[in-house]
Amino acid sequence: MTRLYLSCDSCALSVGADELAQALTAQLGEQIDLQRTSTRGMFWLEPLLEVDTPQGRVGYGPLTAEDLPSLLAADLLNGGDHPLCIGLVEQHPYLARQQRLTFASLGHNRPLAMEDYAAQGGWSGLQRALNLSPQQIVDEVKESGLRGRGGAAFPTGIKWQTVLDAQAPYHRGFDEAVKFIVCNADEGDSGTFSDRLVMEDNPFQLIEGMLIAALATGATRGYIYLRAEYPHAHRVLQQAITLAEQQGYLGEAILGSHHRFHLQVRLAAGAYICGEETxxxxxLEGKRGMVRAKPPLPALEGLFGQPTVVNNVISLASVPLILSKGGAHYRDFGQGRSRGTMPLQLAGNIRQGGLVEVAFGVTLREILYDFGGGSASGRPIKAVQIGGPLGAYIPPAHFDTPLDYEALAAVGGMVGHGGIVVFDDQADLGQMAAFAMEFCALESCGKCTPCRIGSTRAQEVLARIRQGEDAEDNLALLTDLCDTMEQASLCALGGMAPYPVKSIVKYFGEELHSVSQTPSAGGQH
Amino acid sequence: MAAHIPLAPVESSTEARIRTLAGDLKQQPGALLPILHAVQDTFGYVPECTAAVLATELALSRAEVHGVISFYHHFRTRPAGAHVLHICRAEACQSMGSAALERDIKQLLNIDYHQTTADGSVTLEPVYCLGNCACSPNIRLDDAVHGRMTLAKTERLLQLLKEGQA
Incomplete structure (x- = not known):
């Protein structure tokens, strides 16, 4: 019997992995042992089928059920050669050149198999944390240099210290002086999917990270605030939490200790602004997702007024390794004030889109060409938008910028949550500038005037510029409006919506002035 | 033979069902969103009487509940068609030609966003990111995401729906 591996991640499913699995089982039945594993994160190859051979796993992709006859004719079950064969998967340059720390398990585990998680070194960070004092755990995270991977890049250890030091008042609803760990899983930025990968492909890693955060800060309850657009991740997380409860990792007396931690998933409802922590x-409190003024910091007065850690999925998923191998091990990756690795997500018009986890410091050009292989359409890359819908559009002149927090900021960009969306030379960036403000207007919570009104006015001004109406005066007005939004908005939505617009004015100014004939960007079909 | 039991004050079955859904969840702090999800999962939308019923159940004002329902894009206040088709409008999908796909699908179904086809089979909605940005453009048909979409693939999916196989 030959062992085969095929991802059950929602990306693989979206391009026909289940249909392929059915065809394989129907045709090969008893001859194969088909394992449904996590994805490798090489999404242009999905569905990617891997075959166990004495030399290692040989990969084939992207496949459809129609490829099966020719694959079988090419001796698939012995790793035979075929036009869709990529050779030994582990040696594929896309994987071999990465430094996968947070995503080390990808491709090696069945997402809901606890024995697979343990076999990949899972729970060893928690085991160590159970023998440390809260301050020692916080110190380990501080030592790692980990900064919030959701986009704000605030040092995680310092946030935890604030919650550890906070005195929680008694809360009547919970009948205790409760502190919370809240996982921000409202991954709304276009071009990002690393949170989804953790939740769908290795959910116990997130649970372990939250448990360690709880031990570090004295929190007893946790919520995963998950976007409603991720139904597959929702199902996986629910099952993972139930399994972890059954095995004594969640609930009362965690692994027989005196610690307790109750965790539940709360489904969001399609509002981008709810990725902003307040x-x-x-x-989560059951209200409109309106931004709160800070202070008070959520660390001191967060959920239901109690001290609360709010961390992104990737930040929390980075913690088990930091605890098991030590903060110094993690810190030794990266450069300057950007320590460790960043799971970059290569998306949009790119030939080899997927997850690229590398130490900070690699240049944008290496990511786009060495990993990404250039645009999917084969046309020249005109711009990349980094860090989601509020990120700047970076022109090729800056492609040699190293990817770290400070270096990107120096050219007006940001790492954000690590999404890189690629546009070829057919993209209409004037249209993308208008879209940035359209999106801000649609998603503004409405609490502060610069964001609520400014985004709508900016759309109108951009439309006038694009139609050539008093272009110069309107451009001055747009610049002024962008400054107001940037300086006076309450949160990052209004405060950063001008970034994409200003970058297009700066680097692609001529595109603002003509309404293009095509409705939007190009791309191959 | 059971004795005659006087009926409770007349209440529509919709209201009663919403009250039951709320009853299961309302003890947990911040219960409004979980309850609204349960209501929409049950009815396919959030019926008009929901705000009044939940205001009583949760000791909130009707305005507060209405404010929450109307804030979130996910909650719909009118019934949808038998299937909901979401087209991703976010940047990664735009970079792969989603604007053209969007136009073609609207033409194919002969409806705009937030509308339902004449036969009641499909409701069309925009969505901003399905998290499958390396396989753009994407659509979501009910709970399933479909990547690397083209008009032809969409037509085939809709055909399968008609034949009851999707």
Whole structure:
């Protein structure tokens, strides 16, 4: 019997992995042992089928059920050669050149198999944390240099220290002086999917990270605030939490200790602003997702007024390794003030889109060409938008910028949550500038005037510029409006919506002035 | 033979069902969103009487509940068609030609966003990111995401729906 591996991640499913699995089982039945594993994160190859051979796993992709006859004719079950064969998967340059720390398990585990998680070194960070004092755990995270991977890049250890030091008041609803760990899983940025990968492909890693955060800060309850657009991740997380409860990792007396931690998933409802931490807390409390003024910091007065850690999925998923191998091990990756690795997500018009986890410091050009292989359409890359819908559009002149927090900021960009969306030379960036403000207007919570009104006015001004109406005066007005939004908005949505617009004015100014004939960007079909 | 039991004050079955859904969840702090999800999962939308019923159940004002329902894009206040088709409008999908796909699908179904086809089979909605940005453009048909979409593939999916196989 030959062992085969095929991802059950929602990306693989979206391009026909289940249909392929059915065809394989129907045709090969008893001859194969088909394992449904996590994805490798090489999404242009999905569905990617791997075959166990004495030399290692040989990969084939992207496949459809129609490829089966020719694959079988090419001796698939012995790793035979075929036009869709990529050779030994582990030696594929896309994987071999990465430094996968947070995503080390990808491709090696069945997402809901606890024995697979343990075999990949899972729970060893928790085991160590159970023998440390809260301060020692916080110190380990501080030592690692980990900064919030959701986009704000705030040092995680310092946030945890604030919650550890906070005195929680008694809360009547929970009948205890409760502190919370809230996982921000409202991954709304276009071009990002690393949170989804953790939740769908290795959910116990997130649970372990939250448990360690709880031990470090004295929190007893946790919520995963998950976007409603991720139904597959929702199902996987629910099952993972149930399994972890059954095995004594969640609930009362964690692994026989005196610690307890109750975790539940709360489904969001399709509001981008709820990825902002204070809007998220309002939403968890059952309210409109309106941004709160800071202070007070959520670390001191967060969910239901209690001390609360709010961390992104990737930040929390980075913690088990930091605890098991030590903060110094993690810190030794990266450069300057950007320590460790960043799971970059290569998306849009790119030939080899997927997850690229590398130490900070690799250049954008290496990511786009060495990993990405250039545009999917084969046309020249005109711009990349980094860090989601509020990120700047970076022109090729800056492609040699190293990817770290400070270097990107120096050219007006940001790492954000690590999404890189690629546009070829047919993209209409004037249209993308208009879209940035359209999106901000649609998603503004409405609490502060610069964001609520400014985004709509900016759309109107951009439309006038694009139609050539008093272009110069309107451009001055747009610049002024962008400054107001940037300086006076309450949160990052209004404060950063001008970034994509200003970058297009700066680097692609001529595109603002003509309404293009095509409705939007190009791309191959 | 059971004795005659006087009926409770007349209440529509919709209201009663919403009250039951709320009853299961309302003890947990911040219960409004979980309850609204349960209501929409049950009815396919959030019926008009929901705000009044939940205001009583949760000791909130009707305005507060209405404010929450109307804030979130996910909650719909009118019934949808038998299937909901979401087209991703975010940047990664735009970079792979989603604007053209969007136009073609609207033409194919002969409806705009937030509308339902004449036969009641499909409701069309925009969505901003399905998290499958390396396989753009993407659509979501009910709970399933479909990547690397083209008009032809969409037509085939809709055909399968008609034949009851999707």
């Amino acid at each position: 809007a998220l807390l309002e939403s």
